[in-house]
Amino acid sequence: MRTDRIGGSPNRVGGIGRVTGSQQYVADIRLQDVLEVKLVTLDCARARIISIDTSVAEQVPGVRLVMTAADLPQPVPRFGPQLSDRPVIAVGEMKYHGEPVAAVAAETKDAAEEAARLVKVEYEELPAIFSVAAALDPEAVLVQDPALRAGDPRATTNVFREHRFGWGDVAAASADLVIENVYTFPMVTHFAIEPHGFMAAPDGDGIACWSSIQHPYLLQKMLAKILGLPLARVRVFAPDPGGGFGGKQNPKLEPLVAFMALRTGRPVRLILTLEETFQAVRRTSAEVRVRTGFRSDGTLAFQDIAADYLAGAYVDIADRVVSKGSYPACGPYRVPDARIVARSILSHTPPSTAFRGFGNPQVNWAVESNLDEGALALGIDRLEIRLRNLARPGEDFIPGDTPADGDWGQTVRRAAELIRWGSPLPEGRGRGIAVGIKSGPTTGLSYSTVRLLADGSVLVYAGTSDMGQGARTVYAQIAAEELGAPLAWVTVVMGDTFSVPYDQQTSASRSTVLMGNAVLRACRAIQDQVRTMAARLYGSDESAIVVERGVVRLPDREHAILEVLKPGLGPLGGELIGNGEMRKDPEPDHPLGGRPAFFEFNCTAIEAEVDRETGDVVLVRHVTVSDVGRALNPLQVTMQDEGAAIQGLGHTLMEHYTFDERGRIRNLGAIDYRIPTSMDLPLEMQSAIVENADGPGPYGSKGMSEGALLCVAPAVAAAVRDATGVAIRDLPLTPERVWRALRDRSTS
Amino acid sequence: MSEMIQTVLIELTVNGRRRALDVAVNHTLLDVLRDDLELTGTKECCLVGECGACTVSLDGRIVDSCLVLAVEADRAQVTTVEGLAVDGHVSPLQQAFLDKGAVQCGFCIPGQLVAAHALLAENPHPTVPEIQEGLAGNLCRCGCYQQITEAVLATAEEAAR
Secondary structure: OOOOOOOOOOOOOOHHHHHHOOOOOHHHOOOOOOEEEEEEOOOOOOEEEEEEEOHHHHOOOOEEEEEEHHHOOOOOOEEOOOOOOEEOOOEOEEOOOOOOOEEEEEOOHHHHHHHHHHOEEEEEEOOOOOOHHHHHOOOOOOOOOHHHHOOOHHHHOOEEEEEEEEEOOOOOOOOOEEEEEEEEEOOOOOOOOOOOEEEEEEEOOEEEEEEOOOOHHHHHHHHHHHHOOOHHHEEEEOOOOOOOOOOOOOOOOHHHHHHHHHHHOOOEEEEOOHHHHHOOOEOOEEEEEEEEEEOOOOOEEEEEEEEEEEOOOOOOOHHHHHHHHHOOOOOOEOOOEEEEEEEEEOOOOOOEOOOOOOOHHHHHHHHHHHHHHHHHHHOOOHHHHHHHHEOOOOOOOOOOOOOOOOOHHHHHHHHHHHOOOOOOOOOOEEEEEEEEEEEOOOOEEEEEEEEEEOOOOEEEEEOOOOOOOOHHHHHHHHHHHHHOOOHHHEEEEOOEOOOOOOEOOOOOOOOOOHHHHHHHHHHHHHHHHHHHHHHHHHOOOHHHOEEEOOEEEOOOOEEEHHHHHHHHHOOOOOEEEEEEEEEEOOOOOOOOOOOOOOEEEEEEEEEEEEOOOOOOEEEEEEEEEEEOOOOOOHHHHHHHHHHHHHHHHHHHHOOOOOEOOOOOEOOOOOOOOOOOOHHHOOOOEEEEEEOOOOOOOHHHOOOOOOHHHHOHHHHHHHHHHHHHOOOOOEOOOOHHHHHHHHHHHHHO | OHHHOOEEEEEEEEOOEEEEEEEEOOOEHHHHHHHHOOOOOOOOOOOOOOOOOOEEEEOOEEEEHHHOEHHHHOOOEEEOHHHOOEOOEOOHHHHHHHHOOOOOOOOOHHHHHHHHHHHHHHOOOOOHHHHHHHOOOOOOOOOOHHHHHHHHHHHHHHHHO
C-alpha cells in the first residue's frame, strides 16, 4: 500500500535532494569570505603542554589566526551536557589522543593545513589511562581536575559516579542455581558517513553557527552561556545530519569555531576528517559482571549486576549513558530481587557519548548471555526460559517505573516462528535468540507550529533533526492526515533556531512520539479554528461539528477542510496557525528523573554457521521483531529496524578500537576500522513488527529506532555457541577470537 | 609554502559540460569538484578510498575521486551524481532508490548511485551477489544495503521489459 496517509509508505520527504546531490549538508554550504580551520593535535594520548609557538605558522601566507587557550577568555570557558568540564580547547594538559591544542584559520585549506603543521608545541608526554583496571588502580593519576566537582568525595578517584539501583534483597535471596560471568563490550565509534562539520559567523551583534547536530537548541543555549549572549542573538542552523546515531547529539567544537569567528570577524569553517571524527565520539566500552540466580524451573530468583563503563577524558553525556542504560539492566523480566551497581569511569580516551542503544547494549549483552548459561545448565529451552520470565502487559517489572507497555510475548513468539525455532538444523549450524529493552525518553519538551495556508497547503515547523530516521516524512504524514492535504502540499521546516520553535532534542527514539504529538496537537488547534469557521459559515452550533482527518462533519453534510477554509478566510485570504506542545515533565523522585514515555522492545533471532578453519561466523538468517505500537510509515520502520540490526552486527562481529601501549588509537579511519558492508549482511535478513496501537505517540505509535541493535550480540554469540559449543564473553566475535576459542577448547 | 604550490591548466568534461581551470597539482579530483566547481553532491568522508562516498565515473570507469589527482583527470569525461538526472527528471535508478527506501541520511547515496549506474552499464542483469560485490566499496552506516540492492535489481528488471 502506498498512500500519503498514516500507515502508508510514501517516498521520503526530502528524498529528491538526497538522490540528486542537491541536499546540503554542513560541508556543502558555501559562506562568503569563509576561513578554513585546521586543528593542531599531538600524537600521544596525554601530554603536559609546556608552550605553543605560533610564530612560524602565522607567517604562512593566508593565515589569519592561530588560536590557543591563551587567546580565549580566562579561565577558558568549559561546557558539557552533564558537567561543564570540557574546555573550548585544551588547557595545560591534553587529555586524550586527538584533543586539539590549537587551531588555525586561513584563507585556504592548504594554508590552514600547512600552518597547523608548523605550530610548534613543546610538550611532555604523560602516562595515560585507557582501561578500567588502570583507572581504578589506587595509584592511578586523576584524569579530571578534582576542582571541577568540588565537594564530591569521588573527585579524588577516577570514578565519576556510581549508580545503585535495584529492589528486594539480593544478599538474602536464595536460588537453585547461580551463574556468574564477566562480559566485555568493545570501544566502538559511530562512523556516520558524514564527518562532523561546524561553521560560525558573526551575525550582527550576535553569532550564527552551523552544525551537523542533533540538539540545535542545546547548542544555542550553550553558546549563549559561553559567549554571554541572549538566546535571541544566537542563531543555530542545523542542516540534516548525514547520519547521527547519537554521536552528533552534543556540542563539541562549536564553541571553538564561534570564538574564532568573533576573533577574526569572518565566517569560519571546520570540517573534521574521518580520523578526527573517530577521536571526537565513541561508544562507552564496558565490563559487566553478572551473577544470576535461577530456580530449578528456570524462573529468575535474582540478578546481581556490576557494570563498569569506561568514559573518556570529559564526561559529555557518558554518565547518563551509564545510569539510563543500566537502570533496566535486568531486562524485561520478572526478577524478585535485583541489585545493579553501575559506574562511569574516566580515562584518557576520546569522550564517550550517546550511541544508538544508549548504554543498554552493553548490559544486555551480559545479562542475556548469562540467561542462556542458566538455560543450558538447567536443561531448559532458551526460548522457553525467556517466555517463562517475561513481564506480562501492565506488569510492574521494574518497581516504580513505567509498567510493561506491550505484549512482549507476542514479539518473542513471532521471532521464534520466523527463525523456525526448534526445527532441525544442518550439522554445524546453530541458533540464538535474545530480547532487548530500552527506556524511551524520561523527559521531553517539543513545540510545533503548523500553518494552513489559504490554498490548503501546509507548513509544519518542527525542531527535530532529520538525520535519516525520516522524521520529516512522518510529520508531513500527520499533517496530511489531519488537515486533508496531499503529502506533496506539505512542507516541513527544520534546522533553524530563529524560525522553528523549541525542541529539547533528537534522541532516545523520541521524535515520532514527542514532536509527533506536538505536530498532531498543532493540527488539532487548526481543526478547532476550522470548526469555528464552519459554525459561522453554516449557522450551526460548534458542538455539533466534528473536524477530524481532513473532514468537517456537520449534522447535515460533510466538507473537506479546504472547502470550509476558503470561504472562511474570506476575500483577504490569510492562513490558520496552530501551535502544539508536548511536554513530559521531570519526576524528581525517580532515579532517572522520570519514567520512560515508552519502552523499546525487540527480539532478535539468529541462525549461524561457523567456519572451524577460519573462525568466520556466517549469519544464515537474522530475524528482528520490534514492538512499534503502530507503524506510521512501515517502510521507514523497516529501514530503521534493519539499519539498527546491521549497526549491531558491527560491534558484534568486527568493530573495536585498538590502542597501543601509550594509549594512542591505532586504527583511526576506514582502512583499519571495518564496519559492515554489503558483503557482511546475513544471507537472509527479516524485519517484522508487532502493532497493537498501545504506544503514547500519535495513533498509538512508539519509538523504535534503537530496538533492533540492543540484543544482536547475545543472539549471535548464542548461535555461535549452539553451533560450536564454545561460549565467548568478549566482543567482537572476530574470526581470530572465534578461531582461538575453538582451538583452546580442542586443546584443553 | 602555499604561494609556491604549482597550478596546471586542465580541461575536463563534467556532466557533459566542458570546463577549463587551473588546479593545484596537489589537489584531488574531489577537491576540484567540490571546491572549484561547487559540485558538492560528491561527498567527502574517509579520503583513503575505502568508503565510496566520493565515487564518480571517470571516462566510464568508477573511481574514488579522493584518490585521483585533478591533473590526472585532464581531458577526462567525469560524471557525478549531479549528472545522473536527465532533462530535469531523476533517472530510473534514482527513482528506484526512493521507491524502495534505499535512502535514509543520504550522505553515501551519491556514491552509491554513481557506482550502481556504472554497475548496470557493465552488467545490465546483475544477480544479488553481483550487486553486493559491485557496491561493496560503498559504505552505508544507516544500513540500507538490502534496499539499495532491491533498487538496483528493480531498475535492471524494469529496463529489461
